Amino acid sequence: MTGARLLAVLFLALASLARAEPPAPHVAIQPLGKVPDHVIAAIREKLGALYHADIALLPARELPVSAYFRPRARYRAEKLLDWLARETPAGVDKVIGITQSDISTTKDDIPDWGIFGLGELNKRPCVVSTFRLGREVVVAKMIERTGRVAGHEIGHTFNLEHCPTPRCLMNDARGKVQVVDDSTGQLCPDCRAKLGPLVRE
Numbered sequence: 001m002t003g004a005r006l007l008a009v010l011f012l013a014l015a016s017l018a019r020a021e022p023p024a025p026h027v028a029i030q031p032l033g034k035v036p037d038h039v040i041a042a043i044r045e046k047l048g049a050l051y052h053a054d055i056a057l058l059p060a061r062e063l064p065v066s067a068y069f070r071p072r073a074r075y076r077a078e079k080l081l082d083w084l085a086r087e088t089p090a091g092v093d094k095v096i097g098i099t100q101s102d103i104s105t106t107k108d109d110i111p112d113w114g115i116f117g118l119g120e121l122n123k124r125p126c127v128v129s130t131f132r133l134g135r136e137v138v139v140a141k142m143i144e145r146t147g148r149v150a151g152h153e154i155g156h157t158f159n160l161e162h163c164p165t166p167r168c169l170m171n172d173a174r175g176k177v178q179v180v181d182d183s184t185g186q187l188c189p190d191c192r193a194k195l196g197p198l199v200r201e
């Protein structure tokens with residue numbers, strides 16, 4: 001092989017390396033307590049439609065007592081995140097806890113505020129509760145909302161902040177289920193651009 005041809009081969013090899021997609025992150029769904037199969041299936045489907053990720057289902061676990069908030073008989077979301085961060089098996093890049101129980105966190109001057117979900121920027125765990133998403137609506141509506149909230153919270157773990165674009169999935173719901181319902185259910189072009197190769201075409 002001549003020197004020039006060798007260089008050309010080397011260049012092609014490097015070019016194909018540069019084009020290679022990074023490996024898809026491993027996302028695990030962690031049911032906490034009893035969660036219906038159709039809820040799990042909806043989360044799996046929505047995350048798979050939004051993100052280029054390998055999605056697996058972990059065996060259900062009981063909600064940890066360490067997160068129970070006795071005065072309001074519900075679970076503190078940030079403590080669930082701590083527990084998920086500790087308990088999730090190695091090799092899982094992101095984990096989404098899902099529960100039918102009510103979850104809450106501190107918001108501004110409200111010490112214990114019931115929420116749909118919580119996820120921290122660029123961290124491993126997030127958590128979603130169906131408790132506030134299924135009130136006075138048919139199951140199909142609750143399922144759609146749950147998929148959207150799951151897509152939103154996992155988006156935070158992929159470093160997406162709240163987005164000002166109207167109806168983007170990453171809008172801050174501020175506790176209003178109407179924001180979830182009014183969303184397109186999709187990421188806006190700005191959020192998609194931030195995700196890079198993680199975004200599903």
Ligand SMILES: [Zn+2]
Nearest residue numbers: 152156162172
């Ligand atoms: Zn959010």
Ligand SMILES: [Zn+2]
Nearest residue numbers: 163168188191
């Ligand atoms: Zn957006």
